[in-house]
Amino acid sequence: MLAGLAVRSDLLVSAKLTNYGSGMALLSCKSTPASDSFDWSQTPLGPREQWSASLRQAIDGALGVGEGDAPSPAATLDALFTAAPLGLAIWDRNFRFVRVNDSLAEMNGLSPEEHVGRLPQELLPDIAELDKMVGQWREILRTGEPWLDVEVQGGTPAAPDQQRNWTEHFFPIRSGEEIVGIGAVVEETTERRRIEAAFRASEARFREFAEASSDVLWLRNTETNEFEFLSLSLRKLFGVEPGSGDGHGAAEFNWLSAIVPEDRDAALAALAGVRQGRRVTHDFRTRIPGSGKVRVLKNTAFPLRDPDGRIRRIGGIAQDVTEERDTAQRLQTLIGELQHRTRNLMGVVQAVADSTLAASGSLGEFEVAFGARVAALSRVQNLLSRLEGLERIGFDELLRTELNAFCALPQDDRRVSITGPEEVPLRSGGIQTLALALHELITNATKYGALSQPDARLAINWQIVSASADAQPRLQVQWVESGVAMPSGAGQERAGHHDAGRAHGGQGRELIEHAVPYQLDATVDFALTPDGVHCTILLPISQTWMAKAA
C-alpha cells in the first residue's frame, strides 16, 4: 500500500492523536482494554457489529487486543486507512496531500496516488470556499486545536456537474510536541441531505394539505399524551394559539374538556380501542368556546406504529359533520311529512270515492262528480307543494285556483266579481276541505245558480274581522249570488238537490255546512234565497301571519 509513496512512517505512527472529538477517538484509546467494551456507535465508525472483518481486525490490532501476534502499529494504521468506511486524509504543514484512503480517493474521483504531493486547490478547484478552509487549517497549525463538524460543499472530478456535501473534521497531527500536519475525516452527506430536503419538502406539503383541509388532522403521542400536530381548522375553532415548538401550541390542548360531557366516555373508549391497535370511527359533540355552539365531529382515529410494532402515536382525522347531520335530520323529517301527507291524501280520496259513490244514482254520475273532486284535490296539492317552510296559502290564491278551473275568474266571466285583501294566510290543516267546499259552491253555481244563467251575478267578498278587541281576527268570506231567475218548479228542484241529498248537491252541501265547521273550526251560514245562494264562512287564519302583522 505504501510502496512508492514518500510517506514518513514516523508521521503515520505518531498519528496517535488526542482529543479531536468523536471522529478518531480510537487512536487515543490505548487505555481501553478491549475494543468491544467501548461504545463505538457514537463515533463515525459506527457500532462495532457493523464493522467489516478487516476494520475490526485493524482496530483490534491498533489497540493490541487482537488474537495472535499483534501487527505492527504501522501495519495497523495501514489496515485502518484501507478499511475505514469514511474518507481519511493527511496533509503536511504545507497542505500537500501526504496520504488519502480509497474512500476519499473515490469521492474525489482521483486515485490515492494522484493526491500525493498536491494541494487541494490544484486537485479540487470546485470545492466551495477552499481558501477559507486553508486559512482555517493555518489556525490548526498555529493553535493545535481541531476544527470539527465542517460542512463542505462543491464538486469533484468524480462527478464534475454534481454539487455534493460532506461533513469533515480536521485535526492536528503531532510528532512529539511538534505539529507535523493535518488529518481529516470526511463523511459524504449528499444523499442524507437530499433525503432530508425531500423529507422536509414532503413534511411541508403534508402541512399545507393539512392546513388547507377543512377536516381536522391531529397526531398525538401515546407516551406524553400531548398533541404533536393539530391542524389549523381545529386550532381556529378552539382558539388554540400556535405556540412554541412543533406542536403549534397544541400540546396542551385539552380535547376532552372540549367534548360535551355526555360524549366523553365514548370518546375515551374509542381512544382506548385505538391504543389496543384498532382503527375506530366515532362521533362526538364539541362545544366551541365563546359562541358556545355545539358541533358534531366525526372522528376516525388509527394507531401509528414504530418499526417494532409498538403504538407510539395516534393519528386522527375529524370532520365537522354538523351541517350534514342537520340536513339528514331535516330530510328525514321531510320524508316523514311527505309520507304522512300522501297516506292522508289516499285516505281522503278513498273517503271521497265512498261518499260520492253512496250519493251517485249511476256510474256516469259518479264518474263526473268523483273526477271533478279529485281534480280539486290535485289543485290544492299543487298549491301546497309550492310552499316552503312556514309559508301559507293565501285565501285569494285558493279561490282563484278554483274559479280558474271553471273559467270563472272575473276576467273570463263578467258575471263574477271578487273583492278582498290579498294573501290572507290560511291554516294548512283543513285547506283541502276548504278547497273542496269552494269547489262544491262553484259546481252548484255552474249547474243551478249564478253561473248557469246569463244575467245573474256572483260576488265573492272577503275581509278580516274581529268580534271584539280581544278576539282573534278571522276571515269572513261572503258568497252572494244574485239575479238568479228561478223558473217555477226549477227552484224547488234545485232546493231538492241540496235538501234531499240527491246526487252531489247534497254531498256538496255536506262539505260546505259540516266539513268546513268540523275541520276548520269555522262557522258557516248557508242560505238558498229567492235571489240565489248566500253563504257566509267565518274561519280562523294562520297564527304565524297574525304574529307577523302585529
Add this chain to the structure above:
Amino acid sequence: MSALTGCRILVVEDEYLLSRQLTRALEREGASVACVPTVPAALASLTEALALDVAVLDVNLAGAKVYPVAEELARRNVPFVFCSGYDAEDRDPRFADAAHLTKPIAMPVLLRCLTGLITSGKPAAPHVDT
C-alpha cells in the same frame, strides 16, 4: 250481529271526510260514534262521556299530537288504536305497545282490530301494519 253492536266509540280525526267515512262504517256495525277533530275537544268529550268501549285516534291533528288523549284513555282503561300516516315506529315510545294502523285504513282491518280490543282488551292478530 257484529261485536261492535251497541258499542260506544270515540273517533278523534281532524280530516272530516275520514271521520265521516269511519262514522258511517262503524254505525253500519251498530256502534254509536262520537267524532271530534282536536285534542281539547276529545278531552272535553271524555269528561262528559258515558263509558267508552274503544277509541280510534288519528295521531297528527292539524300539527298537534293526540297523545294527551291516549294518556287519558289509558288512565281510564279504555282500549284504543292509533291510525296514522306516520310509521308505527315513529310513535311516542310510551305507547309502543298500543295497536297501530297505517293510513289509508282498510275498513275490515279496522273492524277486526276494534273487535279484538273490545272483546279481549287486545287487538286481534294480525292487525298491526309495520
